[in-house]
Amino acid sequence: MKINQTINTNSETICLPDTKFPRIVIIGGGFAGLALVKKLKHKELQVVLFDKNNFHQFQPLFYQVATSALEPDSIVFPFRKQINGYKNVLFRLAEVEEIQPSSNTLITSKGKIHYDYLVLATGTTTNFFGMDSVAENSLGMKDIRDSLNIRHMMLQNLEEAAITCDEEERDSLTNFVIVGGGPAGVEMAGALAEFCKYILPKDYPEYPSSIMKIYLVEANNMLLSTMSDKASTKTLKYLKDLNVKVLFNESVSDYDGSQVTTKSGKTILAKNLIWTAGVKGLFPKGIDEKNIVKGNRIKTDDNLKVEGYENIFAIGDIAAIITEETPKGHPQVAQTAIQQGKYLGDTILKLINDEPIKPFEYRDKGSLATVGKRKAVADLGKFKFAGYFAWLLWSIIHLLSISGFRNRLMVGFNWAVSYFTYEKSNRLIIRDFKPKSSINHTNK
Secondary structure (H helix, E strand, O other): OOEEEEEOOOOOEEEEEOOOOOEEEEEOOOHHHHHHHHHHOOOOOEEEEEEOOOEEEOHHHHHHHHOOOOOHHHOEEEHHHHOOOOOOEEEEEOOEEEEEHHHOEEEEOOEEEEOOEEEEOOOEEEOOOOOHHHHHHOEOOOOHHHHHHHHHHHHHHHHHHHHOOOHHHHHHHHOEEEEOOOHHHHHHHHHHHHHHHHHHHHHOOOOOHHHOOEEEEOOOOOOOOOOOHHHHHHHHHHHHHOOEEEEOOOOEEEEOOOEEEEOOOOEEEOOEEEEOOOEEEOOOEOOOHHHEEOOOEEEEOOOOEEOOOOOEEEOHHHEEEOOOOOOOOOOOOHHHHHHHHHHHHHHHHHHHOOOOOOOOOOOOOOEEEEEEOOEEEEEEOOEEEEOHHHHHHHHHHHHHHOOOHHHHHHHHHHHHHHHHHOOOOOOOOOOOOOOHHHHHHHHO
């Protein structure tokens, strides 16, 4: 077998098998990237998947890792295991740094590579909206490492609270502020509230569970703004029943690591701030700035092709098809990403074969969010409901969506144990968590 080698400035190489077929390079192995890979498997193409991690992450369950309900290896899945048996698909572990469209070349952390078709599926990162102090002292939830950092921060602070005799310090260590009332924020608040209700009294008899206060800060006047009023109202009731303090029409303006300040002047003592209030697109440099729209997303046509380029496409959270019907682009959720990945797979095959293509059409299959055990809300077309059945539906859909039989088994087993006992058995501090602010201060 012949091997093509391309060399970067450090004389490192990326090796790929020689091929007579078009090379499709996909950057990012999230929901969109993997859906595209599956659509192109076994075709007369060479598909190369790049990612800075060697695993796919199931983001909808990050909050359960963060609150000790699941271990991280139960919601991540190796790419090489995922593509095992896909003879035309290759994986390369590298971070793509720059696109050079004029030469159809990618510059990566490990070398250069030529492409015939390029697909950007790089997803998003946490958006702190330019607030450096908040970015430095809080934690987002866009990566499995973030979830582990939240877990270690929470457990370490609870242990510190058991040690200190300073009541104000204890309050700060045991107060949690979650910013953003979307699905991620709501689910995180519910999970923390259940931890406070069922785990804290057993593990920390030194102080009452009422000492752990949970605040959910939302800039608008409703939770789950992309869902129905019924879902929002029911979610608020569930959270209040769990003693979560919901602050509407409030936004964080500053955070020094110990005190949260809002734009209205309210202050909250808390050494735990979790940011779920916004995201922004994340992709390599090289795309013309005129194609970048609000949220740092890439504007595409209705075939998901980046405007101004004949062979560069964007899918998933970073893609924005701007029309009268979708002035802000499509929702940045998993079902959009999966549908776009499948659509683009068909579209690329048709382009190669000079066949006519149809524009992308998004089919909203509904929305679900959970607020704890037996408590969830569901908007499925005309059907809007809440409670046990919504929670059961949420559980089944998420369990079936996880990659790998072993992972589904692990998650299902943990959920079954938790259902009957409320137990969260993964309360281990396996490494010290250090806030970014303390690391940056040490490095100065």
